[in-house]
């Protein structure tokens with residue numbers, strides 16, 4: 197049952213309205229048809245009874261030898277048959293005619309007229325099984341006029357207008373319902389689209405707050421929510437920036453004090469720690485500044501962006517240039533904030549080169565509403581249990597290589613933060629045989 201339901205709200209509303217309307221229509225047309233049947237029966241019965249009286253009088257006035265000829269020439273209305281015979285067709289013991297027929301046909305009209313028109317004998321019987329009434333009227337010379345009366349069965353559905361009306365009304369209603377539901381549902385679709393936009397870009401323009409009262413209220417609520425999210429994100433970033441900024445002063449002071457330490461070994465270690473701290477604070481600060489989210493979302497050629505980052509990386513590390521490659525479409529536009537997205541990709545590609553000695557980027561054409569970018573390297577990969585952990589700020593494996601790569605452990609969290617703000621995600625996987633693969637998904 198559920199399987200046959202249309203998936204969209206408009207489709208379902210339309211379908212239910214359509215079914216309801218058809219039921220109402222069938223009911224209405226049935227009432228109409230039954231009414232018509234009653235009327236039709238009444239008309240037929242009137243016709244038959246007046247024709248019967250006319251027929252009787254004609255027979256009565258006609259000369260005996262010409263009666264049969266005249267009777268043959270008369271055409272009878274449907275439901276009335278007449279014949280002349282020497283015996284009455286009504287047999288003794290015949291059941292009475294169906295009451296409905298007596299009521300409709302008014303047999304008494306025959307005997308109600310002036311005395312000279314009355315039959316000398318009138319027998320009435322019926323065959324209820326067939327819905328027939330049989331009347332035998334005796335003519336003055338002894339001959340009988342036998343009448344067989346039945347009303348044709350009603351055929352309320354046998355009407356071209358019924359079907360035509362049904363089809364026409366259904367069709368007209370279908371167009372109206374289709375149009376109306378689409379119109380009614382439009383705000384819902386727009387709300388969904390706005391929510392989707394907000395998921396990709398907190399700075400997406402607000403929804404128009406017009407239309408019917410409920411729609412305007414929903415749009416206002418949505419815009420308020422979007423503003424709160426924006427403010428929340430902004431406040432957090434600002435706090436991060438303020439904290440890292442203010443930490444720099446005590447670090448500088450500590451560095452000055454460390455210079456006064458007498459123990460050379462201790463001084464060297466302390467200064468190294470302070471260098472680390474400063475690097476962390478600086479990385480945090482620059483991230484907080486870049487990510488202040490003022491950069492507008494625009495259409496960006498992702499293929500070109502990836503190639504630019506790869507080229508920059510090759511320029512920075514000429515000895516690894518032959519281990520850098522790109523595969524994928526020439527052009528692929530997505531909506532993005534190019535500067536921050538470039539920073540995210542640079543972090544991933546930088547990691548691949550630093551820890552995996554190679555960066556092979558593979559961009560896939562949009563599929564199911566997302567584009568995928570794979571960045572593969574040839575290094576040792578990451579133990580499975582740490583694949584998620586390395587996305588935490590300042591989390592680094594191989595601390596021994598700290599100095600060598602100069603990282604602070606913020607590259608992956610920053611990349612993920614940026615890509616998620618675009619409505620996408622980044623995860624790490626180990627390659628089939630070797631190396632690490634960073635899988636970036638972005639909304640197409």
Ligand SMILES: Nc1ncnc2c1ncn2[C@@H]1O[C@H](COP(=O)(O)OP(=O)(O)O)[C@@H](O)[C@H]1O
Pocket residue numbers: 543547548549551552573575576577578586591592593594602603604605606607608609632
């Ligand atoms: N391609 C990679 N191959 C192996 N290990 C990696 C790779 N990328 C990242 N890692 C590990 O994840 C840690 C965190 O990476 P990241 O957040 O970029 O910080 P950073 O590069 O500054 O150390 C790195 O220190 C490294 O140990």
Ligand SMILES: [Mg+2]
Pocket residue numbers: 543546547603606607608
């Ligand atoms: Mg890094």
